[in-house]
Amino acid sequence: MSYRTEHIRAQFPILQQQVYGQALVYFDNAATTQKPGVVIEALAAYYEKQNANIHRGVHYLSQKATDAFEETRSLVKDFIHAEHRHEIIFTRGTTESINLVASSFRKAFLKPGDEIILSMMEHHSNIVPWQMACETSGAKIRVIPVTESGCLDLDAYRALITDRTRLVAVTHVSNTLGTINPIKEIIATAHQHNIPVLIDGAQAVAHLKVDVQTLGCDFYCFSGHKMYAPMGVGVLYGKEGILNALPPYQGGGEMIKNVSFERTTYNELPFKFEAGTPNVGDVIGLGKAIEWLEQTGIENIAAHEHELLAYATRKLEECGEIRFFGTAPLKAAVISFLISDLHPYDAGTILDRLGIAIRTGNHCTQPLIDHYGIPGTMRASFAAYNTKEEIDRMMEAILKVKQMFA
Amino acid sequence: MNIKEAEEQIMEEFSHFSDWMDRYNYIIELGKSLPVIDPQYKTEQYLISGCQSQVWLHARYEEGKIVFTADSDAIITKGIVNLLIRVLSGQSPEDIINADMKYIDSIGLRDHLSPTRSNGLLAMIKQMKLYAVVFKAREGR
Ligand SMILES: Cc1ncc(COP(=O)(O)O)c(C=O)c1O
Numbered sequence: 278m279s280y281r282t283e284h285i286r287a288q289f290p291i292l293q294q295q296v297y298g299q300a301l302v303y304f305d306n307a308a309t310t311q312k313p314g315v316v317i318e319a320l321a322a323y324y325e326k327q328n329a330n331i332h333r334g335v336h337y338l339s340q341k342a343t344d345a346f347e348e349t350r351s352l353v354k355d356f357i358h359a360e361h362r363h364e365i366i367f368t369r370g371t372t373e374s375i376n377l378v379a380s381s382f383r384k385a386f387l388k389p390g391d392e393i394i395l396s397m398m399e400h401h402s403n404i405v406p407w408q409m410a411c412e413t414s415g416a417k418i419r420v421i422p423v424t425e426s427g428c429l430d431l432d433a434y435r436a437l438i439t440d441r442t443r444l445v446a447v448t449h450v451s452n453t454l455g456t457i458n459p460i461k462e463i464i465a466t467a468h469q470h471n472i473p474v475l476i477d478g479a480q481a482v483a484h485l486k487v488d489v490q491t492l493g494c495d496f497y498c499f500s501g502h503k504m505y506a507p508m509g510v511g512v513l514y515g516k517e518g519i520l521n522a523l524p525p526y527q528g529g530g531e532m533i534k535n536v537s538f539e540r541t542t543y544n545e546l547p548f549k550f551e552a553g554t555p556n557v558g559d560v561i562g563l564g565k566a567i568e569w570l571e572q573t574g575i576e577n578i579a580a581h582e583h584e585l586l587a588y589a590t591r592k593l594e595e596c597g598e599i600r601f602f603g604t605a606p607l608k609a610a611v612i613s614f615l616i617s618d619l620h621p622y623d624a625g626t627i628l629d630r631l632g633i634a635i636r637t638g639n640h641c642t643q644p645l646i647d648h649y650g651i652p653g654t655m656r657a658s659f660a661a662y663n664t665k666e667e668i669d670r671m672m673e674a675i676l677k678v679k680q681m682f683a
Numbered sequence: 684m685n686i687k688e689a690e691e692q693i694m695e696e697f698s699h700f701s702d703w704m705d706r707y708n709y710i711i712e713l714g715k716s717l718p719v720i721d722p723q724y725k726t727e728q729y730l731i732s733g734c735q736s737q738v739w740l741h742a743r744y745e746e747g748k749i750v751f752t753a754d755s756d757a758i759i760t761k762g763i764v765n766l767l768i769r770v771l772s773g774q775s776p777e778d779i780i781n782a783d784m785k786y787i788d789s790i791g792l793r794d795h796l797s798p799t800r801s802n803g804l805l806a807m808i809k810q811m812k813l814y815a816v817v818f819k820a821r822e823g824r
Binding site: 653682 | 687704708710711735737751756757758759760
């Protein structure tokens, strides 16, 4: 296989720019990836040639926009290998997908004393919606601990399951540690007890092949903007059966069948969960991003990122005085570290001035960062277009930081 | 030294630096030389929120002047706090309230003043001025 990074880089207009007079090194891909030209062009083309409200007009443009929107639903279905198109619900992103499930699941199923299992490494968006659901239902949260290397403690997980457990919600890939969790096993364990499982796939979909039927998860959530698509669009996958058992999330147009002041009946899946005018342009952009990912090949991208991860890890080890957070055997495209006792904010400020964009702080995983007893980490996260030369530049910058703070 | 003189002294020091690296090296120096705060004030109560790094700020009122001491877990933040303390500590509440803090701009730290910056420089200035308002109100009673 020949993977030509120059060829890929050339497709991303933003990477051609300079910051502070230097070529930009963009290592904040876990926060959001850059967008290839085809996605940007698709957005412009939609507003230039297709824009209309969907599912309601008999006119030409509305039909065209509806077709393009529904075509993306099919692309997403194939992308994650769902069984049915109507199991794909468009949302604003992972956060909204999880809020939708937490809110509707609470209404349908949660009672005082019930339990929800989360993990120590969850993003705030897979913690807070559940806390809100618990507040109004009287249910409680149980937390799977992480081991020293940043893996989930599966023995502890099994011990947490009780006859009050109503749902398990864990992340596929940790945005702070890079750990790829053994979710297939986690799901199978929960299913032995008839407990549904929600997977936060925000950090997974752009880095590894996801097959929701093989995994068996009941819900799978992800954001477009972390997989080369525009911001403002995301996906909730849910199994048909459980989606049908949940009440709607928001009310409005699209999600109804019949409205009268006496009684309103709800529409079928997926429309029941898509109240109001959806984000048609960005959904179409998401479709383009999926096509781009499949043409480039997720396996090729994964192999490339893995090489970058191994290279960066080795370079940082050689550099000395680096403390790594997250050394699981299976990792995806994320490397979190500190330079001895240096505050990540200090290091990040200087790296920024040297044209290196990494992320510093708690990465919206405060419980995990508190668990390690540190102020945060420096996180470099890679994507299809990053190169070893960029890692070399980061290493030079880290050397400079070490000198400055010596 | 009044506020204006302290500001001028700092601007003079920064006028020797031609690039950002020299400026940051100096801020790091200032961070290392920030007078230590009494450890009893490094608690939640004195913590300023709105910063990616933690900042503790203590103020006491002595003979019509406010004396600030502070600390942070990040050195650059400490350096920036030092620049604020050099100007505002030992001044009267009235003068602190009226200080326009424009020198921050002219020493090339304008970026740090934007409300979206996570270092919380703005939050620190606000907190210092808040102390001044409180001490002034108490004095007036
Ligand atoms: C693991 C994980 N879950 C959820 C989210 C939230 O995604 P979004 O902000 O796109 O809704 C993120 C992104 O920051 C993430 O990394």
